Amino acid sequence: MRLSCGPRVYSASKFETVTQRSSHHQQCLSNPRAPRHLLSINSPPFPVFKARFLLFISHTILLLSSSSSSPTMGINSLVSPFDAIIFDLDDTLYPSTTGIDRCVKRNIELFLIEKCGFSESKAAHLRVELFKTYGSTLAGLRALGYDITAEEYHSFVHGRLPYDSIKPDVQLRNLLCTIKQRKIVFTNSDRIHAMRALDRLGISDCFEQVICFETINPNLPNSTRPDEFPVLLKPSLDAFRIALDAANVEPRRTLFLDDSVRNIAAGREMGLQTVLALLFGYGMRLGVVHSQPTQPSKKLK
Ligand SMILES: [Mg+2]
Numbered sequence: 001m002r003l004s005c006g007p008r009v010y011s012a013s014k015f016e017t018v019t020q021r022s023s024h025h026q027q028c029l030s031n032p033r034a035p036r037h038l039l040s041i042n043s044p045p046f047p048v049f050k051a052r053f054l055l056f057i058s059h060t061i062l063l064l065s066s067s068s069s070s071p072t073m074g075i076n077s078l079v080s081p082f083d084a085i086i087f088d089l090d091d092t093l094y095p096s097t098t099g100i101d102r103c104v105k106r107n108i109e110l111f112l113i114e115k116c117g118f119s120e121s122k123a124a125h126l127r128v129e130l131f132k133t134y135g136s137t138l139a140g141l142r143a144l145g146y147d148i149t150a151e152e153y154h155s156f157v158h159g160r161l162p163y164d165s166i167k168p169d170v171q172l173r174n175l176l177c178t179i180k181q182r183k184i185v186f187t188n189s190d191r192i193h194a195m196r197a198l199d200r201l202g203i204s205d206c207f208e209q210v211i212c213f214e215t216i217n218p219n220l221p222n223s224t225r226p227d228e229f230p231v232l233l234k235p236s237l238d239a240f241r242i243a244l245d246a247a248n249v250e251p252r253r254t255l256f257l258d259d260s261v262r263n264i265a266a267g268r269e270m271g272l273q274t275v276l277a278l279l280f281g282y283g284m285r286l287g288v289v290h291s292q293p294t295q296p297s298k299k300l301k
Contacts, residue, residue: 080181081273082181082254082255083181083182085254085256086184086249093172094169094197094201099162100162111137115148135233138153138154139230142230143226143231144226147225147226158189158190158196168201173203173206184210185198188212190213191213194212195210209246216242234260234262241270251272252273255275257275
């Protein structure tokens with residue numbers, strides 16, 4: 001794991017290398033005939049994941065507390081490069097080894113079968129295709145004209161998840177409490193799921209704000225037809241604009257952590273400082289990429 005900030009950043013080619021590695025692993029996972037050693041490579045047992053995650057958070061804290069001299073405050077003044085840190089939730093604040101992600105995917109397929117009438121064999125393929133094209137199954141179904149409310153979808157997909165598999169994480173809580181900057185959660189999940197997961201972890205009071213599905217889709221309940229308002233989710237730049245506006249942060253002085261390469265790329269476009277946290281997903285080894293924005297910071301307000 002390497003950490004850097006300010007002028008000490010990974011190059012674009014480094015970022016692309018990690019992206020390609022992620023893509024390769026996902027291709028392996030989607031291919032049932034892929035050699036098993038490719039699926040399990042660098043996939044340590046849970047205690048090792050846990051130790052690495054805490055190490056990762058610890059390094060983030062070091063990054064947050066890194067100092068620089070200020071001409072107006074004196075050379076000994078400590079000036080953090082960040083005012084706020086924005087965390088993704090699922091597979092970032094808790095590991096994929098809980099099985100929650102796997103259950104979400106299965107529940108989505110059951111929704112397509114039971115509520116939309118698709119066959120078992122069609123549902124799995126459709127879930128993947130709608131995600132690739134529209135960002136989520138809900139977004140795709142509504143764009144295609146299915147009159148499905150977000151509440152109906154989320155209660156079905158998240159309502160039966162095994163939340164007991166998310167355990168209280170005292171060490172994570174203690175580490176989060178040492179971060180003095182503003183801490184915000186930004187998730188595509190609905191508020192009920194987000195709060196249940198954070199409560200199970202025992203860290204819901206560690207965050208100033210939880211930006212979730214309802215925050216970035218405020219007009220959806222008022223729609224008169226399914227395609228009236230597109231469903232916004234990360235990595236949509238419009239979703240980021242609404243989230244950053246709600247958080248009232250300056251992107252260049254905000255650190256954004258997410259396990260999704262696509263979300264990190266979008267965060268870079270928005271001017272955020274980013275950390276790609278490849279901690280638990282797809283059995284990849286721990287990897288963290290820091291990057292500077294590719295564009296000048298955009299003033300949101
Ligand atoms: Mg995630």
